[in-house]
Amino acid sequence: MQGEQYTMDPMSESSTPRTIRLYNERPQALSAPAAAFEAATALVPNGAVEDRLHRPLRDLRISVTDRCNFRCSYCMPKEVFDKDYAYLPHASLLSFEEITRIASQFVAHGVEKIRLTGGEPLLRKNLELLIAQLAALRTPQGKPLDLTLTTNGSLLARKAHALKAAGLQRVTVSLDGLDDATFKKMNDVDFPVADVLEGIRAAQEAGLGPIKVNMVVKRGTNDAEILPMARHFKNTGVVLRFIEYMDVGATNGWRMDDVMPSADVIQRIASELPLIALEAAAPGETAQRWGYADHQGKHDPSAGEIGVISSVTQAFCKDCNRARLSTEGQLYVCLFANQGYDLRSLLRSGSSDAELASVIGHIWTDRNDRYSELRAALPHDAASTAPGARRVEMSYIGG
Numbered sequence: 001m002q003g004e005q006y007t008m009d010p011m012s013e014s015s016t017p018r019t020i021r022l023y024n025e026r027p028q029a030l031s032a033p034a035a036a037f038e039a040a041t042a043l044v045p046n047g048a049v050e051d052r053l054h055r056p057l058r059d060l061r062i063s064v065t066d067r068c069n070f071r072c073s074y075c076m077p078k079e080v081f082d083k084d085y086a087y088l089p090h091a092s093l094l095s096f097e098e099i100t101r102i103a104s105q106f107v108a109h110g111v112e113k114i115r116l117t118g119g120e121p122l123l124r125k126n127l128e129l130l131i132a133q134l135a136a137l138r139t140p141q142g143k144p145l146d147l148t149l150t151t152n153g154s155l156l157a158r159k160a161h162a163l164k165a166a167g168l169q170r171v172t173v174s175l176d177g178l179d180d181a182t183f184k185k186m187n188d189v190d191f192p193v194a195d196v197l198e199g200i201r202a203a204q205e206a207g208l209g210p211i212k213v214n215m216v217v218k219r220g221t222n223d224a225e226i227l228p229m230a231r232h233f234k235n236t237g238v239v240l241r242f243i244e245y246m247d248v249g250a251t252n253g254w255r256m257d258d259v260m261p262s263a264d265v266i267q268r269i270a271s272e273l274p275l276i277a278l279e280a281a282a283p284g285e286t287a288q289r290w291g292y293a294d295h296q297g298k299h300d301p302s303a304g305e306i307g308v309i310s311s312v313t314q315a316f317c318k319d320c321n322r323a324r325l326s327t328e329g330q331l332y333v334c335l336f337a338n339q340g341y342d343l344r345s346l347l348r349s350g351s352s353d354a355e356l357a358s359v360i361g362h363i364w365t366d367r368n369d370r371y372s373e374l375r376a377a378l379p380h381d382a383a384s385t386a387p388g389a390r391r392v393e394m395s396y397i398g399g
């Protein structure tokens with residue numbers, strides 16, 4: 001099943017370098033496990049499903065659109081996502097009712113946090129209606145979900161209040177620098193920094209905090225922005241997180257040389273703004289947290305904190321409790337998976353909630369994905385140089 005799709009080929013008989021073969025792309029989906037339909041193996045949710053590596057299911061990321069108004073070079077490069085690119089037709093998209101129905105089965109299995117993403121989620125029409133439906137879900141213990149959204153910020157100033165009123169709790173905003181020329185080079189659509197900052201301000205005013213800002217660091221492109229970003233967001237209550245540029249998707253031409261390891265990011269910031277390592281706030285948290293030190297070298301909580309997400313240099317698969325639902329209803333149990341499980345056809349062929357829950361439970365209990373850990377065992381660049389390597393794009397699966 002899913003785990004076997006990453007064919008590790010450590011020392012194949014040929015003289016080719018070690019590769020992780022990733023050969024499928026978007027339209028391919030596994031039908032849900034047939035066994036899940038049989039009453040004898042029905043899996044009833046108890047809020048505590050675990051995968052083969054004993055990881056619970058806590059976090060669901062839902063992509064609500066595969067479209068975006070940016071063309072970030074590391075995600076939707078212009079040369080590929082051009083005017084001829086075949087985006088999903090509207091009928092393929094899950095409706096809000098379908099998303100909510102699927103999400104409620106995930107919640108029954110233990111999901112406590114839902115993140116809406118994309119593409120650019122704020123491009124999806126009437127997103128507030130979906131937010132209101134998801135905000136009404138309760139965990140088996142009767143608690144509301146941690147409901148959040150990741151956005152490029154371009155439409156946030158306009159929408160922040162409506163999102164909050166619909167029941168959204170927090171937002172994460174992506175911003176790759178404060179220098180306009182650098183940021184425009186990253187978003188590739190000439191979008192100015194000031195408008196994103198205005199979105200962040202509006203989100204703060206609407207109470208969509210604590211706000212996180214994600215900065216993907218590409219060595220040689222925007223690493224000069226690390227310190228200005230840290231200075232800017234220190235003392236503002238915004239948590240700035242530096243993300244290592246990942247080899248996700250198959251179109252961004254990823255090379256290990258473009259990755260700026262988190263350790264270097266921390267070193268650079270600490271050279272001017274002394275830092276202190278903080279404990280993880282929650283199990284499965286992707287970011288390592290750092291606080292600012294005061295003049296005595298003690299942690300100063302009032303200065304705020306930063307985080308580093310080291311998906312490349314320090315794999316965190318062992319605590320990974322995330323599932324991803326694509327725009328058209330494919331379930332992916334790893335960001336680097338090459339195949340999803342087609343939940344939409346289950347929904348549209350009249351499956352009951354119990355059947356849906358059982359299928360989701362079986363998929364999760366069968367999961368043993370740990371792509372980043374496996375990649376870490378390979379020589380630099382091996383994961384990206386496999387000829388014809390194909391994997392799902394981040395804009396489709398949701399980051």
Ligand code: SAM
Pocket residue numbers: 068074075117118119120121150151152153172173174214215216243244245246247248252394395398399
């Ligand atoms: N459009 C929204 C945005 O940019 O915030 C949401 C979707 S985007 C795919 C989600 C997150 O993935 C963003 O913070 C983005 O910077 C990050 N991302 C996209 N491609 C990446 C890559 N190759 N490596 C690391 N992070 C990436």
Ligand code: SF4
Pocket residue numbers: 068069070071072075076118119120152174395
């Ligand atoms: Fe769009 Fe977000 Fe991808 Fe940039 S990272 S292209 S904003 S989906």
Ligand code: SF4
Pocket residue numbers: 316317318320321322333334335336369370371372373
């Ligand atoms: Fe989770 Fe897959 Fe990323 Fe590992 S590589 S942390 S299993 S999404």
